Amino acid sequence: xxxxxxxxxxxxxxxxxxxxxxxxxxxxxxxxxxxxxxxxxxxxxxxxxxxxxxxxxxxxxxxxxxxxxxxxxxxxxxxxxxxxxxxxxxxxxxxxxxxxxxxxxxxxxxxxxxxxxxxxxxxxxxxxxxxxxxxxxxxxxxxxxxxxxxxxxxxxxxxxxxxxxxxxxxx
Amino acid sequence: xxxxxxxxxxxxxxxxxxxxxxxxxxxxxxxxxxxxxxxxxxxxxxxxxxxxxxxxxxxxxxxxxxxxxxxxxxxxxxxxxxxxxxxxxxxxxxxxxxxxxxxxxxxxxxxxxxxxxxxxxxxxxxxxxxxxxxxxxxxxxxxxxxxxxxxxxxxxxxxxxxxxxxxxxxxxxxxxxxxxxxxxxxxxxxxxxxxxxxxxxxxxxxxxxxxxxxxxxxxxxxxxxxxxxxxxxxxxxxxxxxxxxxxxxxxxxxxxxxxxxxxxxxxxxxxxxxxxxxxxxxxxxxxxxxxxxxxxxxxxxxxxxxxxxxxxxxxxxxxxxxxxxxxxxxxxxxxxxxxxxxxxxxxxxxxxxxxxxxxxxxxxxxxxxxxxxxxxxxxxxxxxxxxxxxxxx
Numbered sequence: 001x002x003x004x005x006x007x008x009x010x011x012x013x014x015x016x017x018x019x020x021x022x023x024x025x026x027x028x029x030x031x032x033x034x035x036x037x038x039x040x041x042x043x044x045x046x047x048x049x050x051x052x053x054x055x056x057x058x059x060x061x062x063x064x065x066x067x068x069x070x071x072x073x074x075x076x077x078x079x080x081x082x083x084x085x086x087x088x089x090x091x092x093x094x095x096x097x098x099x100x101x102x103x104x105x106x107x108x109x110x111x112x113x114x115x116x117x118x119x120x121x122x123x124x125x126x127x128x129x130x131x132x133x134x135x136x137x138x139x140x141x142x143x144x145x146x147x148x149x150x151x152x153x154x155x156x157x158x159x160x161x162x163x164x165x166x167x168x169x170x171x
Numbered sequence: 172x173x174x175x176x177x178x179x180x181x182x183x184x185x186x187x188x189x190x191x192x193x194x195x196x197x198x199x200x201x202x203x204x205x206x207x208x209x210x211x212x213x214x215x216x217x218x219x220x221x222x223x224x225x226x227x228x229x230x231x232x233x234x235x236x237x238x239x240x241x242x243x244x245x246x247x248x249x250x251x252x253x254x255x256x257x258x259x260x261x262x263x264x265x266x267x268x269x270x271x272x273x274x275x276x277x278x279x280x281x282x283x284x285x286x287x288x289x290x291x292x293x294x295x296x297x298x299x300x301x302x303x304x305x306x307x308x309x310x311x312x313x314x315x316x317x318x319x320x321x322x323x324x325x326x327x328x329x330x331x332x333x334x335x336x337x338x339x340x341x342x343x344x345x346x347x348x349x350x351x352x353x354x355x356x357x358x359x360x361x362x363x364x365x366x367x368x369x370x371x372x373x374x375x376x377x378x379x380x381x382x383x384x385x386x387x388x389x390x391x392x393x394x395x396x397x398x399x400x401x402x403x404x405x406x407x408x409x410x411x412x413x414x415x416x417x418x419x420x421x422x423x424x425x426x427x428x429x430x431x432x433x434x435x436x437x438x439x440x441x442x443x444x445x446x447x448x449x450x451x452x453x454x455x456x457x458x459x460x461x462x463x464x465x466x467x468x469x470x471x472x473x474x475x476x477x478x479x480x481x482x483x484x485x486x487x488x489x490x491x492x493x494x495x496x497x498x499x500x501x502x503x504x505x506x507x508x509x510x511x512x513x514x515x516x517x518x519x520x521x522x523x524x525x526x527x528x529x530x531x532x533x534x535x536x537x538x539x540x541x542x543x544x545x546x547x548x549x550x551x552x553x554x555x556x557x558x559x560x561x562x563x564x
Binding site: 013017045 | 177178180181182183184185186187188189191193194196197198200201391393407408
């Protein structure tokens with residue numbers, strides 16, 4: 001048997017996991033806000049983690065893991081939104097999701113419905129800014145754009161939301 | 172309403188994600204799936220179970236002995252059942268199956284690999300001491316900051332029946348006729364995963380020793396598969412980020428972006444009663460395993476005791492079930508990779524020293540392997556399919 005002795009990728013899995021674990025809570029929040037389904041959110045983050053591990057070799061030294069991973073999570077959420085199973089069976093699951101139930105008021109429901117009508121990119125921008133409290137600089141790293149562009153996108157998303165729920169945002 | 176008021180209302184509307192054990196699940200998902208015998212080696216209870224298994228294995232040692240077919244389990248009516256392997260002496264194809272034998276240990280993780288062939292009639296493994304990929308481009312792993320020892324030169328990975336030689340890339344990168352393969356080069360020349368700016372996808376024709384650039388991209392290129400439709404690849408920007416899927420047309424060297432990675436790769440249609448993993452459906456495919464043009468999928472989980480299905484789909488919702496059971500059941504079927512032929516599929520197994528044959532008409536059969544390298548107590552051994560099963564010489 002011709003033997004080649006090499007170190008496997010698994011040598012560095014613990015390192016990767018150690019770096020990833022602190023980011024998981026915010027990643028899970030992002031996925032939950034985007035998908036509004038706790039199971040889908042967990043699956044999205046888990047799949048994103050596997051993709052991140054696959055692509056980890058390309059994360060340059062000194063680059064921040066958090067915005068890089070959040071980009072992957074956001075992309076995974078986009079893909080799941082396109083996935084027929086998600087769109088058919090999961091959107092309506094929102095009221096029965098475990099965890100802290102969203103506010104049940106009519107206004108809040110209007111806001112949730114409006115968010116669902118927004119394009120994914122706009123919804124992502126609002127979630128990053130108002131649900132995860134990211135600064136525009138970090139939003140830019142997640143969205144692969146400048147901080148100025150992130151701010152501009154946020155403004156446009158808010159404008160669109162005002163069209164969807166004008167009374168909500170005028171109060 | 173000011174920004175803070177809006178933020179508060181926004182959060183209230185969306186609610187909060189429930190507390191979960193996601194971290195533990197991801198740690199488990201990122202860990203290499205251990206062979207069962209490694210788990211069984213832990214603890215006195217496990218040792219007792221191992222003894223029981225040894226006894227059970229003694230019954231399996233006869234070549235070609237049949238596993239309990241998964242199809243005898245109750246199946247939902249919507250799933251096309253696998254025909255039961257009722258006969259006790261089913262003739263299995265006798266051929267030479269190319270495999271890469273891997274021995275791994277850790278931590279610190281180490282891996283030893285070697286190419287060879289399994290005689291499916293006897294279960295005998297024979298290493299191929301003459302295997303070489305010298306002079307062939309591609310296949311090397313380039314290091315990075317997290318994996319200081321991960322750089323390695325190309326090694327035999329796939330055996331081309333057409334060319335009668337080993338290639339340095341896996342089955343996904345080999346052309347349908349087995350005469351060419353694609354490989355990736357990071358640019359600028361001499362760069363690595365830390366500092367590359369773009370990539371080239373090359374096509375190398377082995378018979379004529381000609382290499383040409385198929386496509387370039389400002390990021391990395393990972394090959395998903397090469398089939399009649401073209402070369403399906405995934406790209407990632409140099410700093411990481413969103414995966415984009417492309418279909419590269421080899422004759423024209425043009426690439427068309429695909430809808431998404433999931434849609435491009437296809438998938439198994441979810442059916443009522445399917446086991447879920449972490450509340451989700453998708454689990455994964457069996458690497459390289461296809462039958463009659465259909466990818467083989469695993470759904471469920473590899474966690475011991477959890478339900479699992481191995482199946483393929485002939486049309487959306489039209490499923491052929493190869494195995495339906497639970498991890499660690501008496502069948503012990505735990506496929507790691509596979510290769511299909513006209514009559515069925517050969518599966519390698521995480522258990523390492525067994526090979527499986529599945530045929531639509533006869534179900535699953537287990538073949539005990541011999542001649543494999545000895546592995547120490549902290550080492551596990553397994554084989555990966557490395558090409559179509561070949562006629563005996």
